[in-house]
Structures are given as C-alpha cells and as structure tokens.
Amino acid sequence: MPHLVEIAPSILAADFACLGDGIRAVERGGATLLHVDVMDGHFVPNISIGVPVVASLRKATRLPLDVHLMIENPEQYIPLFAEAGADMISVHQEATPHLDRALSMIREHGCKPGAVINPATPVSMLSEVLGSLDHVLVMSVNPGFGGQKFIPGALEKIRQLKLARERYNLTFRIEVDGGVGPENVTELVRSGAEILVAGTSIFHTQDPAEAVRSLKQMAGGALAQRA
Numbered sequence: 001m002p003h004l005v006e007i008a009p010s011i012l013a014a015d016f017a018c019l020g021d022g023i024r025a026v027e028r029g030g031a032t033l034l035h036v037d038v039m040d041g042h043f044v045p046n047i048s049i050g051v052p053v054v055a056s057l058r059k060a061t062r063l064p065l066d067v068h069l070m071i072e073n074p075e076q077y078i079p080l081f082a083e084a085g086a087d088m089i090s091v092h093q094e095a096t097p098h099l100d101r102a103l104s105m106i107r108e109h110g111c112k113p114g115a116v117i118n119p120a121t122p123v124s125m126l127s128e129v130l131g132s133l134d135h136v137l138v139m140s141v142n143p144g145f146g147g148q149k150f151i152p153g154a155l156e157k158i159r160q161l162k163l164a165r166e167r168y169n170l171t172f173r174i175e176v177d178g179g180v181g182p183e184n185v186t187e188l189v190r191s192g193a194e195i196l197v198a199g200t201s202i203f204h205t206q207d208p209a210e211a212v213r214s215l216k217q218m219a220g221g222a223l224a225q226r227a
C-alpha cells in the first residue's frame with residue numbers, strides 16, 4: 001500500500017522577521033506539515049529557536065508542527081514542546097542513552113514520536129524501537145545548518161527502512177531531511193521517503209508557494225511509478 005508523500009517546509013530557511021508570510025506561502029503551495037528545527041549549540045554547533053516560537057507557530061497555523069530536536073538531554077524538553085503545541089516530536093538516537101524512554105514520553109504527552117539518525121549512524125541502531133515509532137527521520141546532511149549538500153548514503157538507509165517495515169509489518173513513516181530539492185525528490189520517493197523536509201529549496205526561491213507545489217507534483221509522479 002503506497003503511503004502519501006508530504007512536503008514539510010523547514011522554517012529554518014525562512015525569514016524570521018516575517019515568518020507568518022512564509023508560512024502562509026507554503027500553506028498556499030499545499031504543504032501539509034511544518035518542520036521546526038530546534039538547536040541548542042551543544043548537540044549541534046548552531047542555535048536556532050525554542051519553546052516560545054513553537055507556541056507562536058501553534059497560533060499562526062493549523063499545519064501540524066513537526067519538531068526536530070537537535071539538543072542534548074531531549075527528555076527535559078519534551079513536555080515543554082508538547083505543551084507548546086508540537087504534533088510530532090523527533091529525537092536523535094545519538095542524543096540520548098534512553099531513546100526508548102524519550103519515545104514513550106513523547107507518546108504520553110500526546111505527540112507522535114520519531115527517531116532521527118545522523119549520516120554516520122546505521123539504521124540498525126533503531127532496530128529495537130522501530131515498532132514504537134510514528135516516523136523515522138533520516139538525516140541526509142550533518143545536522144546544524146540549512147543549505148548543505150545532500151549526502152547520497154541516505155538513499156540506501158531509506159531503502160533499508162522500507163524493507164524492514166515490510167518484513168516486520170510495521171507502520172512508521174520515512175522522513176528525510178537535508179539538501180532535499182527538485183534534483184533528488186524523485187529518487188528519494190522511489191527509495192521509500194514519504195515526508196520530505198526542505199528548507200533552502202523552498203524558502204530561498206522567488207516563490208515558495210510554487211516551490212512547494214512543484215516538489216509535491218514531482219513527489220506525486222514518483223509515487224505513482226513506485227506503486
């Protein structure tokens with residue numbers, strides 16, 4: 001059964017001084033999720049946004065908020081992001097020795113739990129938690145910055161996840177983040193990606209609404225071929 005493909009614009013690449021306009025543009029383009037990158041300057045070498053911004057976003061859009069935590073000690077902040085209005089929360093496998101506990105916390109707080117793996121982390125590191133996940137996020141860049149080049153090793157991981165899902169009869173969705181754009185969308189969807197996070201290729205264009213529309217169309221075409 002083919003899953004739907006969703007485009008999740010990453011607001012990291014938007015102009016924060018007029019974030020509301022950026023969000024309305026991607027809504028018009030047909031985005032069905034909003035990807036929110038939270039960075040603490042420790043787990044990744046950059047600082048982005050935190051809980052108050054998620055609370056403001058919750059008031060500014062009806063789109064589900066897909067919160068990607070790139071922070072140390074994520075367990076400490078899960079309740080706060082859930083309370084602020086996150087719909088999906090994903091934590092890095094590399095960021096906690098207690099991934100299973102973090103995922104349970106996300107679910108207990110009413111959000112959809114996701115696990116993220118960095119480019120250097122194999123899919124096998126998630127083998128024990130695949131059954132408790134709403135989504136797996138495969139990083140196709142080293143996290144911390146937008147605008148980086150896509151690392152092609154992510155494609156093989158996406159294929160492995162798709163196979164594991166079929167073999168064990170699981171339901172998690174497969175998400176990819178980093179360097180995603182028109183040049184790789186078709187191959188990503190053919191490999192099994194269902195949630196495509198894109199920052200630069202949407203917000204650093206003249207017309208972000210049209211950028212979403214066009215990615216969505218390409219993804220839909222690739223999905224039809226896959227089915």
Ligand code: DX5
Nearest residue numbers: 010143144146147179199200
């Ligand atoms: C990177 C973030 C990404 C980032 C993607 O650490 O997790 O979500 O915004 O940006 P692009 O699409 O520009 O690679």
Ligand code: ZN
Nearest residue numbers: 037068177197
């Ligand atoms: Zn992200």
